[in-house]
Amino acid sequence: ARRAQDATEVLAQSGVAAPAIRPAGRNKPFDYMIVGAGFAGSVLAERLTTQLGKRVLLIDKRPHIGGNAYxxxxxxxxxxxxxxxxxxxxxxxxxxxxxxxxxxxxxxxHRVLASVKGGLLVPMPINRTTLNTLYGVDLRTDDDAEAFLASRAEPVEKIRTSEDVVISKVGRELYETFFRGYTRKQWGMDPSELDKSVTARVPTRTNDDDRYFTDxxxxxPAEGYTRMFESMLDQPGLTIELGVEYEDAREEAVYDRLIFTGPVDEYFDHRYGKLPxxxxxxxxxxxxxxxxxxxxxxxxxxxxxxxxxxxxxxxxxxxxxxxxxxxxxxxxADGDPYYPVPRPENQALYKRYEALALETANVHFVGRLATYRYYNMDQVVGQALATFRRIAEREGRTIVA
Ligand code: FAD
Ligand code: UDP
CATH class of the missing domain: 3.90.660.10 (Polyamine Oxidase; Chain A, domain 2)
Structure with a gap:
């Protein structure tokens, strides 16, 4: 039988210097087993142990913590x-x-340049500098750039798809230069087949702000994500096992409740078919x-x-x-699941799995794969903290963040 390792040992094996972590011991049953040591699972492991004194077993099939942020x-x-x-x-x-x-x-x-027209580097998201460089014009104000884009934009009656969003703002030519090819490669389908939320992640600007994000x-993290996860997971009451599949762990470990952060369709043995x-x-x-x-x-x-x-x-x-x-x-198409694919039929299929998830007692589904949402890291952390608050409230505890 597989032996539980304490967190120190696991972190040492992951190739990073291990902090001093007290072993939790595995002979007792656990209050929670958490599947997945990415943001969703790690935030919940930290909160449940430190705020509610739970005994938690955190597993991941990969040989390291941090999930995709490793x-x-x-x-x-x-x-x-x-x-x-x-x-x-x-x-x-x-x-x-x-x-x-x-x-x-x-x-x-973060700053991003797009390589277009065989190697010209221009700011992405499209901004005033992008337009001036690409068209050799001299748009000096926001109003100039807005008028320039308005003259190219094509009216779209109801904006539904990732094509509609872009065409209605910047017109077909800029759409083809910056979005169509990228999206067709990234998703293996045309933007007209994808929900508007995908390309809407990337704004269009009329000023010369060239940052990718405006948050x-x-x-x-000053010393990297893995170090941050180590510090988060350096908790008494927390046992970590890496290189362990949920399939195997559920046979061996004794626990009351489960938190699952892997793909939701996999948890239900693809009962309704595979979620893309x-x-x-x-x-x-x-x-x-x-x-x-x-x-x-x-x-x-x-x-x-x-x-x-x-x-x-x-x-x-x-x-x-x-x-x-x-x-x-x-x-x-094949390989580790990284992105849910936002389009109506996939959302409909996800809703059927979500209904199953809601009826499954004592199991929480959290994170990008388990809730089939195209979430950034901060949104996953927010979702995990909200899940924790619901758990604490159910136990009659009010937690101040
Ligand atoms: P994950 O990090 O995927 O963690 C899930 C874990 O569960 C994995 O470690 C997996 O091994 C484990 N697991 C799954 N199934 C099982 C099983 N059956 N048994 C055991 N373990 C299992 N977000 C940003 O905010 N900024 C960015 O710049 C950014 N860039 C990104 C770039 C790429 C290429 C990708 C793919 C994503 C990016 N993201 C970014 C999104 C970010 O990665 C996610 O929001 C975040 O990592 C999701 O955390 P999670 O815990 O939900 O899932
Ligand atoms: N996109 C594009 N061209 C770009 C950048 C983004 O067409 O130069 C589209 C593409 O469909 C992409 C989506 O916008 O998948 C979201 O981009 P983002 O950079 O947010 O993707 P992520 O970092 O999540 O992969």
């Missing part, structure tokens, strides 16, 4: 993200305040040069280029090193 130093000593670039941003004081208990921050505002809090999730292949490269590109991410919207974007971590982390590490993202 970062690590590569052979060149560059801090990189194994599952693609993760930039933290939020407007929620509750979320930034909560995470600030576990990390210091490095202020960082009031934008920063990277989009995957990516990552190509990580370390180059023998100090810098590769001028900003954190360059997007490649042209359909002929097989990847969607290249990110260079040193821009994000502020690390100095002689060499640099970059990641290419190649979208694909």
């Amino acid at each position: 970062d690590e130093k590569d052979a060149a000593g560059v801090l990189m993200h194994r599952y693609g670039p993760h930039i933290f941003h939020t407007n929620s004081d509750e979320v930034s305040g909560y995470l600030s208990q576990f990390t210091k921050w490095r202020p960082y505002e 009031k809090f934008q920063a990277m 999730y989009r995957s990516l292949a990552f190509r990580h490269e370390t180059l023998d040069q100090e810098w590769f590109q001028p900003v954190g991410t360059v997007n490649y919207p042209e359909e002929a280029t097989p990847y969607t974007r290249i990110s260079e971590y040193k821009h994000l982390t502020g690390q100095s090193a002689r060499r640099t590490t970059i990641t290419y993202e190649y979208p694909r």
